[in-house]
Amino acid sequence: xxxxxxxxxxxxxxxxxxxxxxxxRLMDRTVAIALQVLDEAFWPAAxxxxxxxxxxxxxxxxxxxxxxxxxxxxxxxxxSADPISRQQNMMRCLNGxxxxxxxxxx
Numbered sequence: 409x410x411x412x413x414x415x416x417x418x419x420x421x422x423x424x425x426x427x428x429x430x431x432x433r434l435m436d437r438t439v440a441i442a443l444q445v446l447d448e449a450f451w452p453a454a455x456x457x458x459x460x461x462x463x464x465x466x467x468x469x470x471x472x473x474x475x476x477x478x479x480x481x482x483x484x485x486x487x488s489a490d491p492i493s494r495q496q497n498m499m500r501c502l503n504g505x506x507x508x509x510x511x512x513x514x
Contacts (some may be wrong), residue, residue: 438469439469439470439473439509441466441469442465442466442467442469442470443466443470443502443505443506443509445462445463445465445466446463446466446467446482446498446502446505447502449462449463449486449498450495450498450499450502453486453491453494453495453498454491454495455491457486457487457488457489457494458486458487458494458498459483459486459487463482463483463486464483467479467482467483470505470509473508473509474504474505474508474509475504475508478501478504478505478508479501479505481497481500481501482497482498482501482502482505484497485497485498485500485501486498
């Protein structure tokens with residue numbers, strides 16, 4: 409679903425249940441994209457820290473869906489100086505975030 413079609417679903421005169429369904433589909437899609445951004449930051453982390461604006465935005469999107477400490481730990485791991493521990497800690501945090509977000513998606 410494109411952002412425009414989601415906007416149309418939310419702000420046109422559909423039945424309230426249809427608009428709520430569009431909103432939940434949009435949120436599920438947004439959460440999935442945020443998880444994908446965090447996942448894609450893993451491989452470049454072998455060469456350089458990944459405290460980028462894309463990662464920061466993805467963590468911000470996940471704030472209502474994951475424990476705050478997991479998000480903070482991921483951000484700190486993404487900026488670690490040691491590449492091996494950086495990747496290990498990023499993956500550990502990402503697995504924890506995924507575990508908490510998955511039940512909410514169902």
